[in-house]
Amino acid sequence: MNRTEKSKENLAGYLFILPNLLGFAFFILLPLVFSLILVFTEWDYLKGFEGLSFTGLANIKRALHDEMIYKALKHNLIFSVASVPSAMVIGLLFASVLNKFVYMKSLIRTLIFLPYMSSLVAIAVVWRVMYHSSEGPINAFLKSIGIAHPPGWLASPDWALSAIIIMTVWTYIGYAMVLYLAGLQGVPKELYEAADIDGASGTKRFLSITVPLLKPTSFLIMVTLVIMSFQAFAQVQIMTNGGPMNVTNVLALYIYTQAFEFRDMSYGATVSWVLFVVIFAVTMIQWRTQKKWQNQW
Amino acid sequence: MAKSMVAHVNGSIGRPRHRGGTAKVAITVLFLIIGLLMVLPFLWMLSASFKNAAEIFRYPVQWIPAKWDLYNYRKVWLEGVPFSVFYWNSIKITFLQVAGTLVTSSLAGFAFAKLQFKFKEAIFLVYLSTMIIPHQVLFVPRFIMFDQLGLVNNHLGIILPGMITVLGTFLMRQFFSTLPNELLEAAKVDGAGYWRMYWQLSLPLTLPALVTLLILAFTWHWNEYENPLILLRDRHLFTIPIGLRSFMDENGTNYPLIMAASCSALVPLILIVSICQRWFVEGIASTGLKG
Numbered sequence: 001m002n003r004t005e006k007s008k009e010n011l012a013g014y015l016f017i018l019p020n021l022l023g024f025a026f027f028i029l030l031p032l033v034f035s036l037i038l039v040f041t042e043w044d045y046l047k048g049f050e051g052l053s054f055t056g057l058a059n060i061k062r063a064l065h066d067e068m069i070y071k072a073l074k075h076n077l078i079f080s081v082a083s084v085p086s087a088m089v090i091g092l093l094f095a096s097v098l099n100k101f102v103y104m105k106s107l108i109r110t111l112i113f114l115p116y117m118s119s120l121v122a123i124a125v126v127w128r129v130m131y132h133s134s135e136g137p138i139n140a141f142l143k144s145i146g147i148a149h150p151p152g153w154l155a156s157p158d159w160a161l162s163a164i165i166i167m168t169v170w171t172y173i174g175y176a177m178v179l180y181l182a183g184l185q186g187v188p189k190e191l192y193e194a195a196d197i198d199g200a201s202g203t204k205r206f207l208s209i210t211v212p213l214l215k216p217t218s219f220l221i222m223v224t225l226v227i228m229s230f231q232a233f234a235q236v237q238i239m240t241n242g243g244p245m246n247v248t249n250v251l252a253l254y255i256y257t258q259a260f261e262f263r264d265m266s267y268g269a270t271v272s273w274v275l276f277v278v279i280f281a282v283t284m285i286q287w288r289t290q291k292k293w294q295n296q297w
Numbered sequence: 298m299a300k301s302m303v304a305h306v307n308g309s310i311g312r313p314r315h316r317g318g319t320a321k322v323a324i325t326v327l328f329l330i331i332g333l334l335m336v337l338p339f340l341w342m343l344s345a346s347f348k349n350a351a352e353i354f355r356y357p358v359q360w361i362p363a364k365w366d367l368y369n370y371r372k373v374w375l376e377g378v379p380f381s382v383f384y385w386n387s388i389k390i391t392f393l394q395v396a397g398t399l400v401t402s403s404l405a406g407f408a409f410a411k412l413q414f415k416f417k418e419a420i421f422l423v424y425l426s427t428m429i430i431p432h433q434v435l436f437v438p439r440f441i442m443f444d445q446l447g448l449v450n451n452h453l454g455i456i457l458p459g460m461i462t463v464l465g466t467f468l469m470r471q472f473f474s475t476l477p478n479e480l481l482e483a484a485k486v487d488g489a490g491y492w493r494m495y496w497q498l499s500l501p502l503t504l505p506a507l508v509t510l511l512i513l514a515f516t517w518h519w520n521e522y523e524n525p526l527i528l529l530r531d532r533h534l535f536t537i538p539i540g541l542r543s544f545m546d547e548n549g550t551n552y553p554l555i556m557a558a559s560c561s562a563l564v565p566l567i568l569i570v571s572i573c574q575r576w577f578v579e580g581i582a583s584t585g586l587k588g
Binding site for chain 1: 320321322324325328329331332333335336338339341342345354356357358400401402404405407408409412413414415417420423424427429430431432433434435436437438439440441442445457458460461463466491495516519520522523527537538539541542545552555556558559562563566567570571574575577578581582583
């Protein structure tokens with residue numbers, strides 16, 4: 001390749017990425033840098049850029065002593081630990097049955113998949129009404145099967161977080177199922193035939209062939225759902241807005257309230273970096289343990 | 298997909314203990330019931346939207362309303378800032394975001410996969426490293442920047458950032474990488490320019506990838522909540538999710554009305570997803586990405 005051709009290709013390359021690169025630089029890279037700067041400043045948003053004053057580590061110190069952050073983090077952890085495994089187990093069960101043992105596979109798949117594809121806002125609005133503690137259909141049903149004092153759901157500090165988690169699991173199941181169905185396509189049939197000859201039972205085959213072979217799929221689902229659950233926002237904001245008594249406040253909601261309700265932009269940005277650190281750490285831990293996981297079988 | 302289906306069928310015929318007949322019918326029925334339970338909240342929403350305040354919480358639930366009263370829908374679609382405005386805004390914004398994503402991702406994806414230019418690897422690495430950063434980090438700085446530029450309470454403030462995505466760029470790069478280099482080398486010998494290599498040779502071959510990206514970009518943007526919530530203030534600019542939200546806030550405990558609004562927001566989406574379910578399922582399964 002000669003020189004002119006090389007510089008031609010150089011130019012072409014840059015022209016091809018130009019629209020993308022401009023957008024990336026302006027809407028992602030620049031805000032990222034600006035966000036980092038905000039962490040070390042106090043911003044009086046009414047004064048424009050002149051309202052920006054350097055405050056050193058004040059925001060970080062405040063965040064380290066902010067009990068609400070620890071509380072929100074705890075809620076995020078509970079949210080994640082409760083919702084991700086349950087959605088994965090149910091999704092895997094559904095997928096393995098759907099893969100072989102039913103007629104009308106695509107109809108059933110669609111029914112289970114619909115909650116995931118729907119607008120989370122609309123879903124949260126509907127569940128909020130269904131969870132109505134004195135009159136809602138969920139408690140009316142519970143009373144009719146003999147539970148005299150059903151939970152107060154969203155109105156109760158003991159149940160509000162669980163109520164949101166249950167609704168969220170309902171949306172995650174479809175995602176896990178669809179990915180497991182795709183993963184099952186890659187399980188070689190010969191393995192099952194060999195197991196048949198050995199006389200392995202259905203459950204044993206499932207546990208000793210299907211589950212181990214789906215490990216890469218499980219890992220992908222786990223990582224994605226954990227990240228998703230740490231960013232949970234719409235359902236919480238609509239169903240409880242963090243209440244009652246902050247028992248459902250999560251990090252994404254706390255960022256939003258600090259920045260856009262209290263107009264404390266710098267602190268909102270600081271908490272958003274806390275969220276980044278948490279998600280980064282959790283994802284790294286999963287990558288690390290994945291290796292051990294992989295060798296165990 | 299088709300291939301694996303064939304393999305699947307052959308596999309089950311060859312197996313000594315294949316299930317069929319009554320057991321399979323029974324499991325099908327069981328899973329139809331499970332499927333029905335999964336969509337039960339939608340069915341409840343639908344039936345509640347035709348009721349009035351006195352009927353909505355009556356138990357046992359009257360799944361088929363005594364009369365199909367359209368009063369709630371009339372209020373949702375004809376009064377105040379009607380839902381049709383939210384729909385128009387959502388359609389306009391999503392269309393431009395998706396179209397922009399397809400253009401910028403495929404152009405850059407092609408260059409990252411097939412062209413040699415200075416700092417290519419470095420630029421791509423910077424792209425990738427931003428993928429782990431949650432979008433919440435961008436909300437505050439973007440709001441301040443857009444505020445200074447007059448992009449707050451302006452559709453452009455949502456459309457423009459929605460036109461590029463790192464994930465989309467990454468996906469398109471992966472797809473373009475699967476095309477054989479010999480194809481482009483041959484075109485080069487024939488004197489084709491880079492644009493022709495992209496537009497006439499490569500792009501038609503990545504059509505399935507473009508469809509996947511289209512589906513994904515649609516699911517990313519159609520239900521988008523946080524960006525419009527932060528950036529839009531006037532009701533006539535609202536998209537469906539925040540329009541519904543404002544509707545809920547204003548109508549407090551008028552639950553049937555709120556259910557009619559939720560139905561208005563959800564039913565068209567549910568129909569589209571059901572009709573094109575194969576595309577949505579494959580789009581998400583093939584990339585493993587969140588909608």
